[in-house]
Amino acid sequence: MGSFLDYFLGGIANGAVIALMALALVLVWRSTRVVNFAQVGQAMFTSFIALTAVNITGSWLIGLIVGIIAGGILGFIVHVLVMRPVRRADASGAIIATFGVLIALQSLAAMIWTAEPRAYPTPIEYAGLTIFGRVVPLTGYDVFVFIVMIVLVLFLTILLTKTKLGLSMRASAFNPEVARLSGVRVSRMLAIGWIIAGMVGAVAGVLIAPISSLSPNTFDIFLVFAFTAAVIGGLDSLVGAVAFGIGTGLILSLVTGYSDASNAPIVALILLALNLWFKPDGAFSHHKARSV
Amino acid sequence: MVKYVLPLTHPLLHVVDVSVTLSGLKILDNVSIGIPEGAVTGLIGPNGAGKTTVFNVISGFVQADSGQVRFDGTRLKHIKTHHLTSMGISRTLQGVGLFPSLTALDNVLLGGSAQVKSGIVADSLAMPWTDVEQRRLRERAYAVMEEMSILDVADRFPSELPYPVQKRVAMARALVSDPKVLLLDEPAGGIGAGDMADLARIIKSWVPNRTVLLVEHHMELVMDVCDLIWVLDAGTVIASGSPEQVRTDPAVLAAYLGEEED
Numbered sequence: 001m002g003s004f005l006d007y008f009l010g011g012i013a014n015g016a017v018i019a020l021m022a023l024a025l026v027l028v029w030r031s032t033r034v035v036n037f038a039q040v041g042q043a044m045f046t047s048f049i050a051l052t053a054v055n056i057t058g059s060w061l062i063g064l065i066v067g068i069i070a071g072g073i074l075g076f077i078v079h080v081l082v083m084r085p086v087r088r089a090d091a092s093g094a095i096i097a098t099f100g101v102l103i104a105l106q107s108l109a110a111m112i113w114t115a116e117p118r119a120y121p122t123p124i125e126y127a128g129l130t131i132f133g134r135v136v137p138l139t140g141y142d143v144f145v146f147i148v149m150i151v152l153v154l155f156l157t158i159l160l161t162k163t164k165l166g167l168s169m170r171a172s173a174f175n176p177e178v179a180r181l182s183g184v185r186v187s188r189m190l191a192i193g194w195i196i197a198g199m200v201g202a203v204a205g206v207l208i209a210p211i212s213s214l215s216p217n218t219f220d221i222f223l224v225f226a227f228t229a230a231v232i233g234g235l236d237s238l239v240g241a242v243a244f245g246i247g248t249g250l251i252l253s254l255v256t257g258y259s260d261a262s263n264a265p266i267v268a269l270i271l272l273a274l275n276l277w278f279k280p281d282g283a284f285s286h287h288k289a290r291s292v
Numbered sequence: 293m294v295k296y297v298l299p300l301t302h303p304l305l306h307v308v309d310v311s312v313t314l315s316g317l318k319i320l321d322n323v324s325i326g327i328p329e330g331a332v333t334g335l336i337g338p339n340g341a342g343k344t345t346v347f348n349v350i351s352g353f354v355q356a357d358s359g360q361v362r363f364d365g366t367r368l369k370h371i372k373t374h375h376l377t378s379m380g381i382s383r384t385l386q387g388v389g390l391f392p393s394l395t396a397l398d399n400v401l402l403g404g405s406a407q408v409k410s411g412i413v414a415d416s417l418a419m420p421w422t423d424v425e426q427r428r429l430r431e432r433a434y435a436v437m438e439e440m441s442i443l444d445v446a447d448r449f450p451s452e453l454p455y456p457v458q459k460r461v462a463m464a465r466a467l468v469s470d471p472k473v474l475l476l477d478e479p480a481g482g483i484g485a486g487d488m489a490d491l492a493r494i495i496k497s498w499v500p501n502r503t504v505l506l507v508e509h510h511m512e513l514v515m516d517v518c519d520l521i522w523v524l525d526a527g528t529v530i531a532s533g534s535p536e537q538v539r540t541d542p543a544v545l546a547a548y549l550g551e552e553e554d
Contacts, residue, residue, distance in 0.1 A: 164401075164405070164408055164426065167394070167398060167401070167402060168402070168405055170391070170393065170394070171391055171394075171402050171405075174391050174392075174393070175389060175391065177353065177373075177385070177389075178385065178389040178391070179374075179402070179405075180352075180373035180374045181351060181373060181376065181377075181382075181383050181385070181466075182377065182402045182403045182404075182405050182406075182465065183374055183375075183376070183377035183378060183403070183404070183405040183406030183407070183469060184374055184402070184405045184406075185374045186374065
């Protein structure tokens, strides 16, 4: 039986990973107003590609870079082959299409790499840090994940709010007609949204894989957690996704610690239900993001 | 005021025999409208006459079944909406269509999207050449905001501004790309008499440097600013000419009063 502090520290690392996946969901939502349930599938698939690169080169960093590039390409492919054709359908059509992509990617991954779970290496030793002479359940790797997340959030925030590209992406998502009249190439902005989300998802995948192991289905549970965090955060807020990603990680860690790990998904769904009941626009949303 | 003799010899923007059917309804039936360069042309008609559809065809939102749009003598094929501002055509929408999460200045800057060539890589690395273009666009944005007397609200969000001021922001966004042709869809909608007089003055100040096509319900404004007026009813052109000619045209009066002609 650990202490509250132990569970708390363990939760931060989990939360950072959930936050990263939630960020990818938010990026797709912001640029295309679609909740991308295939995001974990894309992350899983690109993590396999990254793992292949690691096995060939022996370098974790090259694996990450290959994974990010593959994530961007896969995001673009999903956008062009699946999402663009269904864009004219209603919103539920697009969401169902993302489920289709998830299942297709999982099946394809099982065919290529088999369903057997694989270990993914870490760049830093995965062992508890010693703080005040005591080994805590926070590893150097967890700290690394946290730092990567912070850097990524800062980069994305600047990209989306301080650059012309970000301005165009936000405009395209909010009102494509006005954006087009303003000279914005809306279809390109949608594609860029999917590419960036695919890249962020790939980073999340490569960082999750050492913790969860890598198989076609091991990321599924992160979809539940990330979706919860993204929705509670308001779906269009990067800060909200991060705050509630970490929050969800903490709560789940406490639930796991004090009861049982199998309760975590249920608690996540209860959080989601409570949020939809009391504050459907999300805690960090500036404006009405969804009409229920 | 210049008198335009119809048919126009060299209209800058020319809608030729355009027909549009939407959901089985004939919205436009062989509509031809010429817009002379350097003048204010009005497009009026009762509700549902097809005025906004004409705008939608010109701006590429709606595909015409037949007919064509010619700009500066060239036929526009497969009009891509995002190319309009680079071609020198700018449009405002009914209402304001401002982005609520962007400041007035950012909303205006967005209108110059096609004027700044930058990409994802250059943008994320904040390359110096994007800075030069951005600065030029920013200066231009400040200039048009001054022209529209909204410089003092540059950093405010649309929700903090009264409706007539929001409309000015929307108009500044259309102006920032320095368009040759402005398509204004009900610019006077929802604004009061004082702002209307300002609007008339502003529109008149644009010609002859710019060409304006105006869809508007407020007849006083239309009669005041337009050099040439086209009247649509039920998807066909029923009259055209100077404000005086149109004002006294029996077909126009009948259309507006909802009466059948004898």
